[in-house]
Amino acid sequence: MVTRRRMLQGAGALALLSPLGKGFGHDQEKGAAQVAQQEHAKPAGDDYVPVTDPLVQRKLAQWSDWKFGLILHWGIYSVLGIVESWTLCSEDWIKRPGGVGYVEWKQRYEQLRTQFNPVKFDPARWAEAAHAAGMRYLVFTTKHHDGFCMFDTAQTGYRVTAPDVPYHANPRANVAREVFDAFRRRDFGIGAYFSKADWHHPDYWSPLWATPDRNNNYDVGKYPEMWKRFVDFTHAQINELTTQYGRVDLMWLDAGWVNDRPHPDAKAHGMEVPWAQDIDMPGLAALARRNQPGIVLVDRDVGGPYENYRTPEQTVPDRPLPYPWETCMTMGRSWSWNPHDTYKSPRELVHTLVGIVAKGGNLLLGVGPQPDGELPAAALEHLRAIGAWMQVNGSAIHGSRAIAPYGEGKFRFTQGKDGSVNAIWLADEGEPEPPASIVLRSLKPAPGAKLQVLGAGGELVWQQGGDGVHVALPPAVRRQLAGAPAWTLRISAVRA
Structure with missing residues (x-):
């Protein structure tokens, strides 16, 4: 997702990207889960910094009342039903379709934009289904690690409204705006998922060098002008999202490896690099809050003053946590749409929601829209079943607080x-x-x-x-x- 990467079997589709399916198996899913658990292991709260801004405190309390939200991963990866972004990464646990080299695969992947044409996209139906399920807030992927923008940014041509994207002429082509507006009309809290990494941007993954892992591929101390351009680009996109898309309650920032901490003992080809990838979070936060006073910032897995709540992924803590938190979890196995996905039962999802809320947390449940723009039928069926339970019992969930012994x-x-x-x-x-x-x-x-x-x-x-x-x-x-x-x-x- 997010920083997640579950390798799921592709939907054999376009000759453009065939052969697909080979190398997207259960062994890789298991490996990805282990990496995710290691990456998202956090200290016991000693680096959480409580919010002091009264406007942010008020918004955080409102978020805590919502309890149940929806996160949607949708992008050009959905065309093939493969994992979001991660097939672009060169880390050795990632497998691409058999017989396709990395350079060729990256070219094929980026061409997926020419196939993205979700003619059945109707965000009002998404919002209706989520509201009926008892959900009260939304987090939508405006940009994942691959750098493809699901909003009409002026900073790059790698976007859903570009002329080479078939959907660009549709009245709903500015997808993020359509989604936010539709959910806002249902009185949802609005969250913008945004990856701080951008594997398409030439000042993050420079074409001058190979890309050995998820990190930027050059020493920012040796090439500060390149890094500054990337920081300026990132801030410009955050400015767009917080000035042109109405009320935004949450800025859900992913790619926690992009932070201001150096790693002098980093090993070659590991998950870290010796230099800090300082995105200037103080400046970014000031910009976002100037445009959207009180906005909650979720600088995932980084700690400090800009991770206003924590986001344990695909797991439920066994006890209440000493800070605001939200479990983000998929309804099935995958964050993005996978035609072969299997879903948790409504009973399991209700029990998960109840268990999380009893410990003082929120549940952010992940569903991946299909490439045609519809939500999967099985996901809709599960949302209806959860909604039937919430219609009777929702007052025990919304606005509630934990009480010992939980x-x-x-x-x-x-x-x-x-x-x-x-x-x-x-x-x-x-x-x-x-x-x-x-x-x-x-x-x-x-x-x-x-x-x-x-x-x-x-x-x-x-x-x-x-x-x-x-x-x-x-x-x-x-x-x-x-x-x-x-x-x-x-x-x-x-x-x-």
Whole structure:
């Protein structure tokens, strides 16, 4: 994604890029996952810098209320249904189609822009599906590491609105604007994904030298004028995104290796280079916040004052974290569209959402749009199933906060702003309905508290026993909840 690279099997498509499919297998997916885990291992929060700007604090609190968001990876890689950007990288864990050399592959990849023509693109339908699923914010890939821009930038011709892109004449060709406007009309928070690396730009990957890895391919200390041009280019694009595309709430900056830290002990052909790739984050942040006061910056995997919240990827922490955080996770195995993808079940996705929110985090769920501009049918089906659950239980998710001890057995706890507590029962596979009686041991209702199950109506009878609080669930209540992946017991007040 993002800095992610799961090598997924291509959709055999164009003779232009054939042969495809060879070398895109499970071994590489496993290797990519291991690299991602190593790259995104973070210290225990000692480099998190709390936000002090009151406008950013307010926006961060709003983001925390949203709880559930959608991230969309869409670009020219979607034409073939292959992993986003990473086949351009020369690191030895990456495999390209069999028999195709690196230089030839890069030329073929860049020609994918001449095939990008998503004639079924209708972002209003995307927004409608996401809103019905209970999502409240969006992160969209304006530019991934490959450098292809999904917005009408004036800084490069490598963009969706260029004359050699078939879609450029479509009224919706300025894709990022169309997406942001459609989701904003649904009152979504708007996030712009932007890669700080740019493998197309000649001042990041200079054509004068080979490109051994993801980093820029020259010593910035020896060629400061080249690096300055790239920094100026990056800031100019951030300026465009924060002045020409309406309200933007989040600037989600990927490519964490682009930072101001030197690595003097870096080894040849490793993941690091000796020099710092200083993108001037203080200047970039000042620019973004001058244009969009209060914008939340997410300088992923870097730490410090510009990573306003953390983004553990494809994983759920086993305990609450001491800073704002968001798990970013794919609905299937891939961030971008893959015709052979397999999706997590709605039950698993609901349980994941509940588990994350109970620990104080947000879930940013990834779906890859198809090359024709539609969301995959399976993804839409899963969003509808999640939405059916959220329609009943969303008030236990949106605007909630973590409350210790966060969970107990099959229960996960959240707390509403009114002080009520939600005990969400995660149903086992094949568990058709709640049991006739449940026991809560770690939370005690306050005297006179009212208990009810969301979606069933009516107050429940409860009593304090020696082993905890016993709550009876009548047969009528249990029948109303049959088939749901989780059930929410709401307690109007608990003892301190």
